[in-house]
Amino acid sequence: MADIKTKEFKSESRKALNNPQIQKSLVRVIDHFGEARVNAIEEITPEVWEILREKARTIKTHTMSYLDHYLDLMEANVRKNGGVMHFAKDAAEANAIVASLISAKNAKSVIKSKSMISEEMGLNHVLEEMNVDVAETDLGxxxxxLAEETPFHIIAPAMHKSKEEVAKLFVEKAGTKLYKEIPELAEASRHLLREKFQFADVGITGANFMVAETGTLVLVTNEGNGRMCTSAPKMHIALAGMEKMLPSLEDLGVFLRLLARSATGQRLTSYTTFVSGPKREHDKDGPEEFHLIVVDNGRSKMLQDVDLREALNCIRCGACLNNCPIYQNVGGHAYGWVYSGPIGAVVTPMLVGLDQSKDLPFASTLCGRCKEVCPVKINIPHMLLRLRNKSTQNEGAGDKPGVKERVFFSLWFYMVKSKFLYKTSGRIGSGAQKILRMLKLENRIPFFGRWTRSRDLPLIPTKSFRDRWKDVGTAE
Ligand code: SF4
Incomplete structure (x- = not known):
């Protein structure tokens, strides 16, 4: 599996908040994606958009309920098309299958097209240890x-880097000259990657969707590199989480309309690639071998949890990240693993363990914006609450978080039950707050220290609602 740094969420968030380049990139890119998404929805009208969302949710719920059936159907159709479908129960098994295929082919070079699941598996490390030359071909x-980092965003992995940073990276790691403009950098990467495309032994891609009725893989990209990876080398290995399944091509139409609009605000991405097995007899080009590795790696466990299985409906569009007030401020690296933002805060604890990532479900204001923008209508706030509950109940968490909260809310419970205690504590609290504010000690209040470190505690009213109500009555 990829390195897990989820325990560093708070310290990494602080670093991101104090990094001006990250803050600048977050505002620029997220504003752009947000506006593009809204315009794309306006174009087909919000009413049609809602119909599509509802359809997508129904299709996904059905597919997840009959996943075993669709996996069997997919396997049969991949075989019929001349390919081989493998099933890996975890990342280690998936890596081992890739390694054995590469070894059997005596492959020395691999080109890859963006695949979150290969990030999840930590596949690049495995291949590098086998002395295989691995080149990511999506520009981001x-x-x-080159930077030896993890993706910052699901669909824009290098969005946090300025063009100056990228130019320096190209000089240091790829030996180019120092370019100043983005088109020059894109051109340079084209030259660097062209050779890799020409001579690679194996192409490895992810998959946006698998279509069971035809045994087809679907990739949506904007750079054309995915298509090169699936067709130029002699062997194509595709990796897909088992949740990528759709029953039919007709269902796929719904998701293609939703995905591009939600992700980048496009009607469709520049390339939509359909792969159904290796090249046929009459084909001039194409891979001689096609292998699809369907990866579980914790997804079956998610499927069994009625409260959290909905997370498997995610189509990785990134809209919830772009609309989350936490992600908008701390960005993707703070989340410490492959998936970030609101959906990452749900998926990561499920896949790497709540004990490793207990801060993530709390990294949300529960404003509900993620649910509103999700094209598959995933109820992320509900799942975050469920994970918080699990965390405080110590279900799967390594220590006992929430002790302070429990003490606080027990005291609160007794206080609000007694009219006398409620009134008296309000008065004492209001007086104490004024004194602490005068002495500039307000950020030392037990329980509220973290809150008041960066903002003021709202003033506790000097008069209770009852007293104010009485005053209104007297005035009349
Ligand atoms: S949870 Fe919804 S909005 Fe977020 S990435 Fe997945 S599909 Fe997109």
Missing amino acids: EYIIQ
């Missing part, structure tokens, strides 16, 4: 690979 992923 290529930059991330």
